[in-house]
Amino acid sequence: MLLTKKMKYDLPQLSMAGTKINLVEEIKLLGLIxxxxxxxxxxxxxxxxxxxxxxxxxxxxxxxxxxxxxxxxxxxxxxxxxxxxxxxxxxxxxxxxxxxxxxxxxxxxxxxxxxxxxxxxxxxxxxxxxxxxxxxxxxxxxxxxxxxxxxKLLSTDYLPPGKELERKVGYLDLPHPSTLTSTNYEFFENTNPLHTGSQIFTDGSKIEGKVGAALSWWEDGKEKLSETFGLHPSCTVFQSELYALHRATRLVSSSTDNKVNILSDSRSSLDLLRNPKLSHPLARSIKENIARVVCEGREIKMFWLRAHIGTAGNERADELAKTAALQSTFHDYDKVPLSYVRKKIREESHHHKQLLKKQQHISCWIVEKKEKLD
Structure with missing residues (x-):
């Protein structure tokens, strides 16, 4: 098959081992004609x-x-x-x-x-x-x-200026299958409080188009410290929950506590960590932080608790996350999720659809006017 933009051209004469090779008008490649x-x-x-x-x-x-x-x-x-x-x-x-x-x-x-x-x-x-x-x-x-x-990063038309798309962890960056481990979590009930180890409550929030995350470290029933983080407005609540867990595990990794319990009300985030395979970059960072703590002979446990049932640490983390979303001016995490790109592409499609409708209405109106004049 010959592909050319020229109006006039000579067909090439091809042969192999004395046999003429005929040119075809179309070819099928991987299901594409x-x-x-x-x-x-x-x-x-x-x-x-x-x-x-x-x-x-x-x-x-x-x-x-x-x-x-x-x-x-x-x-x-x-x-x-x-x-x-x-x-x-x-x-x-x-x-x-x-x-x-x-x-x-x-x-x-x-x-x-x-x-x-x-x-x-x-x-x-x-x-x-x-x-x-x-x-x-x-x-x-x-x-x-x-x-x-x-x-494939061939276009940045649907990304905020200067921002990058959040990409899955590449195959070459994945750990060897023999080293893959799952991070299990337990269900935490407020009626059965933890008696050993410090507690870190994490939460994420998206309010008024702004995104924030926070963590609250508790010891002996009192808050020891708290941190708040701002995320780019294009980020999702899921990303904010994961980022809060990432900062919590990083905080534990830099501390000297022998046992720390991390509690989150985001079951989807904890289920992602339970999966041995790593695809999300934040999930990979969390599991690396946990592995670092375990290698040092210390213990870190994950818990899921129900939101808004009166747990003091969880209510405090929720309040801090909302405050971070509304007041933060610096973005600690600004990778754009693919869902944001999908949303922008769909908005553009609906805009084109509305323009086509207007053009059709105008065309119909012109035809009606012409018929009346005739």
Missing amino acids: IDRRLTFKAHITAQCKKAADIYKQLARAAKVTWGLNGEIVRTIYIAVVEPIMTYAASVWSEAVELEMNKKQLFSLQRGFAQKICKAYRTVSLTSALALSGLLPLDLRIQEAANLYKSK
């Missing part, structure tokens, strides 16, 4: 056919007044059809701007949208999309492409 003009029409046609076969089976069961529920059809569309259509979208997403490709995509999506909202076949695509709450398929493909580029 690449044509000579890079229109990707053949690929879109093949993917639409694959998804249409699913639609035909749905059409037998999902009728207007009976059959599959609309939400079930929506789940099938989002979980099956969209992944089929967005496969390798970062390669061919620009091709959806071609009208011939848009027609194929919209023809496929119209059938699914009608099944979701239980509409008749005469309903237009625009109305069916509005009733079903689906995003136009061309915008959904652009979303998948932009998300891939953001993950």
Whole structure:
């Protein structure tokens, strides 16, 4: 296959061991059909056919007044059809701007949208999309492409100025599988207080678009010290909870206490630490701090407690975290989560969707005026 932008060119004559090699118009590579003009029409046609076969089976069961529920059809569309259509979208997403490709995509999506909202076949695509709450398929493909580029750091359009994306721990940076350990935790009940070791309560908070974390160190029923930390507004509550645990374990690592109990009301954070595999950078730092303490012959235990049940240390940590979120001017942690990038990409898609609606309304208004004048 020959790829060129030249209008006039001579076809190359290729041969191998005396056998002529013929040029082809398209090739299939890892499930992606690449044509000579890079229109990707053949690929879109093949993917639409694959998804249409699913639609035909749905059409037998999902009728207007009976059959599959609309939400079930929506789940099938989002979980099956969209992944089929967005496969390798970062390669061919620009091709959806071609009208011939848009027609194929919209023809496929119209059938699914009608099944979701239980509409008749005469309903237009625009109305069916509005009733079903689906995003136009061309915008959904652009979303998948932009998300891939953001993950691979090929684009920073959706990141705050000067900030970096929070990335998973690379395979080369992971410890050897034989050294992987899980960090277990226990359930702490306020009716059975701990009698040995110091206690560190951690918490995170996001309030009024601001994020903060805090820890409170208690000994003999009294607060010994407390620390507050500010996080970038793009961070999540989950990140703030993990960062609080990270600072708590680092504090224990630099101390000389033989036994310290760390208590958190974030079960999701503790469940992440229980997983032997390390993927989150903060989780990796926490487990490294714990391993350092254990190697020194000291003990560090993790506990989960219910929030807002009157535990003094937990209420104090919660108050400090909210104060840190509202008053902190310095960001101790500013890695942007992938969820923030997804949110920005979706906001851009909805903005384009609203612009298309306005253009359609204007076009309809112009047509009506012309008909009246005629």
